[in-house]
Amino acid sequence: xxxxxxxxxxxxxxxxxxxxxxxxxxxLSFLKQCLGQPGQDQTIYKRLRKQVYxxxxxxxxxxxxxxxxxxxxxxxxxxxxxxxxxxxxEGIFYIIATVMITIMGLALLRINKTKQKWRVxxxxxxxxxxxxxxxxxxxxxxxxxxMFILPLxxxxxxxxxxxxxxxxxxxxxxxxxFPLPVVTGIIAGLLTGWLIYRGGNVMSIxxxxxxxxxxxxxxxxxxxxxxIWSLQYYRFEVGVGSxxxxxxxxAGSYNILDTVWHVNCCNPETDNGWDVxxxxxxxxxxxxxxxxxxYNIYWLFIMACVAWMMYEERTGRAPLAQKFWQVLARVxxxxxxxGKKLEAMNIQDESVVRxxxxxMFHDSTIETxxxxxxx
Amino acid sequence: xxxxxxxxxxxxxxxxCHAVTHTFDWNVTWVTANPDGLADRKVIGINxxxxxxxxxxxxxxxxxxxxxxxxxxxxxSIHWHGMYQEGTNDMxxxxxxxxxxxxxxxxxxxxxxxxxxxxxxxxxxxxxCYPDGYRAPFIVHDNSSYFYDDYDEEMTxxxxxxxxxxxxxxxxxxxxxxNPTGAEPIPDSFLxxxxxxxxxxxxxxxxYLIRLINISAxxxxxxxxxxxxxxxxxxxxxxxxxxxxxxxxxSVAQRYAVLVTxxxxxxxxxxxxxxxxxxxxxxxxxxxxxxxxNWLEYNSGxxxxxxxxxxxxxxxxxxxxxxxxxxxxxxxxxKNPTKTVEVTVIMENLDNGDxxxxxxxxxxTAPKVPTLYTVKYAGDLATDSTVYGxxxxxxxxxxDEVVEVILSNQDTGTHPFHLHGHNFQLLDRYxxxxxxxxxxxxxxxxxxxxxxxxxxxxxxxxxxxxxxLPPGGYYVIRFVASNPGVWLFHCHIDWHMMQGLAMTxxxxxxxxxxxxxxxxxxxxxxxxxxxxxxxxxxxxxxDYLDLKGQNKPPGFIPAGFTTRxxxxxxxxxxxxxxxxxxxxxxxxxxxKFTMHESGLGDESATxxxxxxxxx
Numbered sequence: 006x007x008x009x010x011x012x013x014x015x016x017x018x019x020x021x022x023x024x025x026x027x028x029x030x031x032x033l034s035f036l037k038q039c040l041g042q043p044g045q046d047q048t049i050y051k052r053l054r055k056q057v058y059x060x061x062x063x064x065x066x067x068x069x070x071x072x073x074x075x076x077x078x079x080x081x082x083x084x085x086x087x088x089x090x091x092x093x094x095e096g097i098f099y100i101i102a103t104v105m106i107t108i109m110g111l112a113l114l115r116i117n118k119t120k121q122k123w124r125v126x127x128x129x130x131x132x133x134x135x136x137x138x139x140x141x142x143x144x145x146x147x148x149x150x151x152m153f154i155l156p157l158x159x160x161x162x163x164x165x166x167x168x169x170x171x172x173x174x175x176x177x178x179x180x181x182x183f184p185l186p187v188v189t190g191i192i193a194g195l196l197t198g199w200l201i202y203r204g205g206n207v208m209s210i211x212x213x214x215x216x217x218x219x220x221x222x223x224x225x226x227x228x229x230x231x232x233i234w235s236l237q238y239y240r241f242e243v244g245v246g247s248x249x250x251x252x253x254x255x256a257g258s259y260n261i262l263d264t265v266w267h268v269n270c271c272n273p274e275t276d277n278g279w280d281v282x283x284x285x286x287x288x289x290x291x292x293x294x295x296x297x298x299x300y301n302i303y304w305l306f307i308m309a310c311v312a313w314m315m316y317e318e319r320t321g322r323a324p325l326a327q328k329f330w331q332v333l334a335r336v337x338x339x340x341x342x343x344g345k346k347l348e349a350m351n352i353q354d355e356s357v358v359r360x361x362x363x364x365m366f367h368d369s370t371i372e373t374x375x376x377x378x379x380x
Numbered sequence: 381x382x383x384x385x386x387x388x389x390x391x392x393x394x395x396x397c398h399a400v401t402h403t404f405d406w407n408v409t410w411v412t413a414n415p416d417g418l419a420d421r422k423v424i425g426i427n428x429x430x431x432x433x434x435x436x437x438x439x440x441x442x443x444x445x446x447x448x449x450x451x452x453x454x455x456x457s458i459h460w461h462g463m464y465q466e467g468t469n470d471m472x473x474x475x476x477x478x479x480x481x482x483x484x485x486x487x488x489x490x491x492x493x494x495x496x497x498x499x500x501x502x503x504x505x506x507x508x509c510y511p512d513g514y515r516a517p518f519i520v521h522d523n524s525s526y527f528y529d530d531y532d533e534e535m536t537x538x539x540x541x542x543x544x545x546x547x548x549x550x551x552x553x554x555x556x557x558x559n560p561t562g563a564e565p566i567p568d569s570f571l572x573x574x575x576x577x578x579x580x581x582x583x584x585x586x587x588y589l590i591r592l593i594n595i596s597a598x599x600x601x602x603x604x605x606x607x608x609x610x611x612x613x614x615x616x617x618x619x620x621x622x623x624x625x626x627x628x629x630x631s632v633a634q635r636y637a638v639l640v641t642x643x644x645x646x647x648x649x650x651x652x653x654x655x656x657x658x659x660x661x662x663x664x665x666x667x668x669x670x671x672x673x674n675w676l677e678y679n680s681g682x683x684x685x686x687x688x689x690x691x692x693x694x695x696x697x698x699x700x701x702x703x704x705x706x707x708x709x710x711x712x713x714x715k716n717p718t719k720t721v722e723v724t725v726i727m728e729n730l731d732n733g734d735x736x737x738x739x740x741x742x743x744x745t746a747p748k749v750p751t752l753y754t755v756k757y758a759g760d761l762a763t764d765s766t767v768y769g770x771x772x773x774x775x776x777x778x779x780d781e782v783v784e785v786i787l788s789n790q791d792t793g794t795h796p797f798h799l800h801g802h803n804f805q806l807l808d809r810y811x812x813x814x815x816x817x818x819x820x821x822x823x824x825x826x827x828x829x830x831x832x833x834x835x836x837x838x839x840x841x842x843x844x845x846x847x848x849l850p851p852g853g854y855y856v857i858r859f860v861a862s863n864p865g866v867w868l869f870h871c872h873i874d875w876h877m878m879q880g881l882a883m884t885x886x887x888x889x890x891x892x893x894x895x896x897x898x899x900x901x902x903x904x905x906x907x908x909x910x911x912x913x914x915x916x917x918x919x920x921x922x923d924y925l926d927l928k929g930q931n932k933p934p935g936f937i938p939a940g941f942t943t944r945x946x947x948x949x950x951x952x953x954x955x956x957x958x959x960x961x962x963x964x965x966x967x968x969x970x971x972k973f974t975m976h977e978s979g980l981g982d983e984s985a986t987x988x989x990x991x992x993x994x995x
Contacts, residue, residue, distance in 0.1 A: 114967040208971070215967035219960040226956060244558035261733040261937060262557060266945025297948045304959035311962045315969065 012284045013102060013228070014171050015186035015193075016221045020109060021167035022194025028159045029061050030198065031124055060156035067157075068164025075168050076183070092239035099232030103303075105170050106225040111310065114218050220285065222307060227287020230300035237263060237295045263293040399440035399493075404433075409450040413513065416569040416576050419544040423513030424451065424504065431574040432516035434536060439497050439522055445490040447482065454548070455481035455909060458490060459505035460518060461633060462617050462845050464801055467895055468492040469752055469865030470902065472800055475506040476746040477868050477884065480906035480913065482506075488905050497522035498617030499536075499591040499635040508547040508878050511597035515540075519591060520617070526708055527613045527622070531589040531639055535580065537674075539603070539630065539654055541567035541596040547874070554875060555734045562727055562735025563662040564598055564875045572654050572674050579649070579677035579684060587641040589613070594630035597874040600657035600794065600848070602697045603628045605676065606650040606687050610638035612705065616844035618803055619708035629657070629699035629813065631796035633846040633872040646678040651687035658694045659818065659851075660793060670694070701813040703806045705842040713837055714805060714858045717784035720831075721775055724788040725795055725849065725871070725881065730934035736879050737791075737871070743880030743933045744870070745771035747917035750906075752866045755889045756898060757914050758924050762889035767924040769917025771933060773883035777861040779891060785869070786831075788854040792823040795876065798846040801867035801887070804859040805841035808834055811853050820852025829854045846872055864891035880933060 036053050171187070200210055241260040259267060271290045273283035282288040289296060334343035411425035423430050437443060449456050459473030471492040475481035482488045503515035517536050522528070543550060543565065550565045572578065582588065590610075594601055604610070604627045612623045614637035628636055643650075651673040658670055673686045691697055723739040730736045736743045747754070747769045758767045768774035777783055785804070787797060810827050811819050820827050827850075834856075841858075849855055849871075870882030886892075898913060906913040915921040918930035941949070 111963070111966065114963070115970050117970050211967060211971055215964050218967060219963055222959065222963060223956060226959070241558070245560060246558075258560070260557060261729065261731055265948045266941050267937070268940050292945060292948060297952060300952050301955045304955040307959050308962045311966045315966060318969070 010185045011182040012186065012220075013106065013224055014183060015190045016217065016224065017106070017109075017170045018167055018187050018190025019194045019197075019217070020112075020221075021163045021170070022191050023198055024112075025061070025065075025160045025163035026194060026198025027120055027201065028163070029057060029156050030201065031120055032057050032156055035124075056153040057156045060153040061160045064157040064160030065164055068161050068168060071165055072168035072171070075172055092235045092242060096232045096235035096239060099228045099235065103225050103229040103232060106221060106228070107307070109170070110218055110221045110225065111314070114214055224285055224287075226300055226303045226307075227283065227285065229303045230287040230296040231283070231289065233299040234289055234291075234293055234296035237293055259291040260293070263295065264291055265294055265297055266292040399442065400438075401442040401444060402435075402437055403444040403446075405446045405448070407448045407450045408456055408514075410452075415571050415574045416542055418569060421544050422546060424454075424456075424509065425513070430513055432514070434516055435502065435518040437494055437520055439494060439520055441520075442493045443490070446487060447490065448487045449482045449484050452484045454509060455483050455506050456504050456509055456514070457482055457488065457506045458502055459800075460490070460492070460500065460502050461798075462496075462498075462500035462518075462635075462803075463492065463494065464496060464863055465492055465865065466495065466863055469801070469867075469892065470896055470898075472865070472867075473505045474800065474868050476750050477800075477866055478752040479750055479902060480909045480911045482905055483909040486905050486908040487901070489901055494520055496520060496617055497525060497619070498614050499593060499637050500617060501538075501593050501595055501633075501635070503595065508551065508597075508874050510595075511541075511543055511547045511550075511874055515595045517591070517593050517595070525613075525619060527589070527619075527639060530587060532586040533583075534589045534591070536591040536593070537573050537580075537652075538571075538593045538595045539601045540571045540574070540594070541599040541656070542569045542571050543597075544568040547597075551878065555878060557733035560729055560733065560735060561662070562729075562737075562879060564660065564873070566661055566663060566665060566668065567599060567656075569669065570599070570601070570654065570656050570672055572652075572672055576672060577674060579675040579680065580652075581677045581680070582642050584642050584646045584678055585644045587639055590638050590640055592628065592630055592636045592638065594632055594634055596632045598632065599660055600629060600631040600634075600796070602655040602657065602694060602699060603630060603653065605640060605652050608640050608643075608650060608676070610636075610640055612636055612638050612700065615702055615705060615842065616803060616846060618843045620705040620842060621708055623700070623705055625700035627697055627699045629697075629848070631657075631794065631846060631848045631872070632874075633796060633798050634844070634848075642676070642678070647682060649675045649677050649679060649682050649684050651675055651685065653687045653689075655689065655694050655697065657794075659821070695818050698814045698817075702842060702844065702847075703809050703812070703838075706838075706840050707843055710840050711805075711843070713807070713839060713841055714782045714860055717782040717858055719775075719777060719781055719861075720784045720786065722786045722788070723883065725791050727791045727793075727879070729937060731937050732934040734934070736933065737876050737881035739773055739881065739883050742771060742773040742883070744773055744882035744884075745769075745880060745931045745933045747772050748919035748929075748931060749912050749915045749917060751884055751886065751917070752892070752896070753898060753906075753913050754916055754924075755866060755886060755892050756896060757921070758889075758916065761924045762886075762893060764925070765886065766927070767916040768884065768886060769927055769930045771931065772917060774886050775883065776889060777885055777887045779861065779864075779888040781861050782858055783861055783885075784856065784858045786829050786854060786856050787849055788826065788828055789820075789849045789852055790823075790826050792821045792851050794851055795849040795871040795881065796846050796873065797849055797869065798872045799857075799859065799867060799869045799885075801863050801865050802859045803843040803845045804847070804857040805843050806847055807837045807841055807856040807858060809847075809850065809853065809855040811850050817850055820850070823852065826852045827854055829856055861885075861887045864888040864895060866892070 033054065036050060036057070171183070197210065197213065237260065241263075261267075268290050271279045271282075271288070273279040273288060273290070279288060279290070287296075287300060330343045334340050336343075406426045407428075409425055409428055410422050411428055411430045412420050413423045413425075413430045414420045415431075426432050435443070443460075445458065447456075447458060455475070457473050457475050457479060460471070463472070465472045468491070470478050471490050472478045473490070479488065497520050500518040500520065501515060502518045503510040504512075517538060519536060545565075545568075553559065554562075554565055569576070592603060610625045610628065612620060612625050612628075614620065614635075616635050622639070625638070628638070630636060652675065654672045654674070656670045658664055664670065671687075671689060673684075675684050677684075726738045726740075728736055728738055730743070751768050751772055751774065754767055755762045758764075761767050763776055765774045765776045784807075789795060808829065810829070811817050837856075847855060847857060864887050867885045867887060868882055869885060870877055873881075903913050912919045912921075916924045916927060916930075918927045920926050920928070
């Protein structure tokens with residue numbers, strides 16, 4: 006089944022899709038609140054709404070092209086090089102994939118928070134533009150099509166991110182394992198996004214998200230464990246030479262000294278059905294010290310992360326974060342990045358939003374119409 | 381030439397009518413040799429000579445060898461392969477079976493009478509030392525053999541595989557976690573008479589008795605002579621009715637004596653072809669020559685052409701099946717076996733990851749006290765196989781009983797099994813030599829012997845001391861337990877010996893106690909090797925039934941989940957569940973952000989909540 010449906014790919018596409026939709030929906034709700042109220046000019050509202058839709062769709066199309074090129078290059082050029090020492094590459098790619106999923110996965114649970122965040126971000130962007138009077142924003146074109154460019158860039162950004170993630174996660178998979186999870190991921194993302202936008206039952210959406218995040222992390226933990234397993238197996242293979250595969254599942258097909266358990270069946274590589282079990286839970290018919298310990302450490306790490314983030318949310322302070330960036334700020338070269346982060350920590354977000362609320366549309370293409378809107 | 385033996389012994393009688401004693405003082409030392417012209421290597425020499433002296437004696441002679449171990453770093457011993465050692469079990473030579481290994485600096489005296497004829501050999505029988513060159517022919521001449529008048533000259537030819545690495549350096553790679561299949565070390569070359577591609581001058585029209593011995597550690601060899609027919613007259617020291625053969629297969633340790641009548645023309649030289657049994661080799665390096673031609677040289681001026689093979693693989697060569705030979709002495713089938721020993725060869729990994737060979741469920745592991753010495757001191761308990769330890773796989777045989785061994789093979793390779801102290805009757809073998817020999821070499825199904833439904837046993841079964849077990853097949857042999865002693869029954873491939881493919885027959889132990897008394901020399905050898913010469917397999921001299929502390933092989937690999945596996949799995953599950961719970965809590969806590977979704981710049985948002993929106 007892993008040859009037709011890479012579960013990891015599905016979740017990444019789903020997640021990126023959802024994020025893009027949230028941003029677009031935030032934009033749409035901006036518009037609706039500012040312009041879409043009864044008694045306001047519906048033609049302008051509709052025109053801008055159309056811009057948002059067109060911008061998002063164009064962004065998606067562009068990133069689909071980028072993705073196609075990316076994957077084409079990847080399979081056209083590099084893939085053969087990895088088949089020679091499959092287990093080594095599998096181990097490395099799985100580690101990369103695990104890191105990616107781990108970083109983006111928990112954000113899936115912060116749909117509501119992300120919405121808020123994006124509200125701030127978009128507002129910030131608008132404020133900045135109007136303050137700095139940047140060239141494109143001041144230009145007539147930029148003003149006219151702000152509501153086209155923003156979603157275009159957003160969806161493109163998310164899309165390229167998805168392509169990179171999918172690429173990283175799926176390095177070990179054959180090309181046939183892509184199309185299905187990509188398509189279903191997009192469908193699921195759109196559906197969920199639509200539900201959120203429509204303001205469906207918040208609770209049940211959240212439960213759905215929680216469930217899918219749990220599955221995502223089960224996969225990630227399994228992948229991490231499998232990565233360590235593959236690296237260990239690679240080492241064993243190198244020691245043995247080419248004889249290992251000859252042994253099937255029996256004694257001699259694995260390093261007995263590393264083994265915590267071994268069953269002479271249920272080999273995900275050869276036995277039907279067990280590959281699904283492996284894709285979702287990281288099952289191996291040989292449990293090694295490395296794979297089992299890494300599996301447990303991964304979960305402990307996730308628990309620690311969750312605890313850390315919840316602590317940060319509750320107290321408003323990320324333990325050690327300020328310190329971390331302060332230290333980094335002293336490192337030459339990283340000063341700018343660290344400085345930005347520190348600055349961001351001190352900005353009052355809500356004031357920015359309020360500023361947008363009051364000023365954004367005064368300065369835009371629709372200035373004249375906006376007069377009646379201002380408070 | 382027939383009676384003109386090489387001057388090896390101190391005493392030689394030209395006419396060989398009277399029994400004589402041949403006394404040899406052998407200093408075993410390291411020497412350097414390069415028999416294949418490819419690489420110098422350290423080999424075990426005798427009196428600084430290598431190749432080792434060929435022993436040639438007459439029936440009835442006594443052989444006394446004072447062996448001094450001058451190697452400095454390696455224990456050793458000598459086994460006189462094929463010698464029945466009647467009444468002299470302690471001269472047989474295998475370490476920890478009939479003697480202690482001879483440590484560097486000590487000496488052991490072998491002293492026995494040769495009451496048999498034919499083609500034999502001697503080799504080291506301690507750990508794995510004979511691949512290092514410690515092997516040579518041992519010929520017992522007989523001027524009363526039925527074919528004595530049929531030949532003019534004698535010739536002894538050995539075949540051998542050859543490694544450029546010391547066996548002790550091969551072992552760590554062979555017995556290794558990284559060699560789970562137990563792939564045997566691949567030889568670096570093959571030697572014919574300790575050399576390669578030589579010419580052997582012959583005289584046209586004469587008949588030669590050619591003694592062929594495979595003194596390899598591992599690889600069997602096919603042998604034939606271009607355009608000449610071989611007439612088999614002896615196998616492993618047993619005379620057989622003359623039988624014509626085109627192709628012979630000699631496994632490790634097997635011997636054939638054949639009569640070959642030379643052509644009358646001297647125009648051409650004829651190749652003697654030696655083809656390695658490549659079915660034994662897991663990989664065939666590109667620089668390993670599997671075929672070799674040596675020449676019967678009629679005319680040194682004529683061309684010496686290599687013989688080209690008509691087959692692409694050695695398994696397509698169908699050799700003469702030795703089970704069809706008829707012993708010249710017409711000894712009938714031993715009837716009514718009172719003991720049947722059914723054992724199966726299994727190759728398996730044990731829990732240190734190394735490959736082992738097992739007979740039934742036992743991989744031979746040397747005891748702490750040589751089994752013969754345990755017999756001597758065990759008193760009445762000597763008839764209880766317990767005292768010899770579980771892992772010597774000892775079976776006690778009663779006086780003069782007929783023993784049937786049904787040996788089955790659940791491995792994909794051939795195993796030439798050798799019985800010390802006896803020759804045995806060849807009753808049945810399946811698959812037979814020929815087109816079907818490799819039918820069961822896939823390792824998926826095995827042929828098994830059905831004692832109630834089998835092909836009729838021969839009336840006069842051939843006898844020999846080393847017989848090839850087919851891949852995935854079986855064979856049935858019988859012998860009479862009329863030679864009190866401790867006799868090893870083992871695969872003669874030395875790498876398989878290293879993996880424990882051996883078992884022990886303790887034959888009429890009470891008679892052994894009467895015949896044998898341990899000598900001071902033997903005690904000294906044990907003490908020099910820091911070994912006990914008294915006690916059971918565990919070295920326990922008080923309670924012979926208490927095997928606590930005996931040498932044990934590694935354990936079996938558990939078939940499925942063990943306690944630690946279950947614990948690990950359960951802990952992993954708990955960890956995953958707790959992890960998902962924490963994710964769920966985190967997810968639920970996101971709902972609080974939905975409360976102020978309604979408007980931009982919601983004035984009611986508290987300062988604290990505002991902070992939460994920070995990037």
